[in-house]
Amino acid sequence: MPQAPVPQAIADFLDAPNLCVMAVLRPDGSPHTTAIWYRWLGDDRVLVNMDDVRPRLKWLRRDGRVAFTCIDPDTFYRQVSLMGEVEEIYEDVDRADIDGLSNIYTGRPYPRTAHPRISVRIRVDRWHGWDRSPAEAEDPDRPRLPV
Numbered sequence: 001m002p003q004a005p006v007p008q009a010i011a012d013f014l015d016a017p018n019l020c021v022m023a024v025l026r027p028d029g030s031p032h033t034t035a036i037w038y039r040w041l042g043d044d045r046v047l048v049n050m051d052d053v054r055p056r057l058k059w060l061r062r063d064g065r066v067a068f069t070c071i072d073p074d075t076f077y078r079q080v081s082l083m084g085e086v087e088e089i090y091e092d093v094d095r096a097d098i099d100g101l102s103n104i105y106t107g108r109p110y111p112r113t114a115h116p117r118i119s120v121r122i123r124v125d126r127w128h129g130w131d132r133s134p135a136e137a138e139d140p141d142r143p144r145l146p147v
Helices: 006-015 055-062 094-107
Strands: 018-027 029-037 039-042 043-053 065-071 080-093 117-131
Touching: 006 039, 006 080, 006 117, 018 055, 029 055, 039 094, 043 055, 043 080, 043 094, 055 080, 055 117, 094 117
Parallel strands: none
Antiparallel strands: 018 029, 018 065, 039 043, 043 117, 065 080, 080 117
């Protein structure tokens, strides 16, 4: 896997509201995966947000290693995987982070919940792109992801 920084084509891909799966490590070392909303912050940083009662938050505090696979919603054959570590965990007091994520993915603020929201900023150390999309053959102007 190439090391960060990610090339501009990868950053442009990550700027879009892609499907994304995040993996964290349970206390026994086994992986736990979950579909998430994310925001590419630039400068090789990713933002995610969750309720403060999520088990994965406890696991991230214990072991900050994280992996993501972000998938183009139009084709499974175009995706980027990221590996990194938690850089900061903080309470999303004014809910700006979760509302921002919700606006990106749904076009509206996030519904209010009983639990406080926690934001996690992750520093990307390594990445890998994969692009074998059929659309590439149909649209030669579509930028191809570096692999």
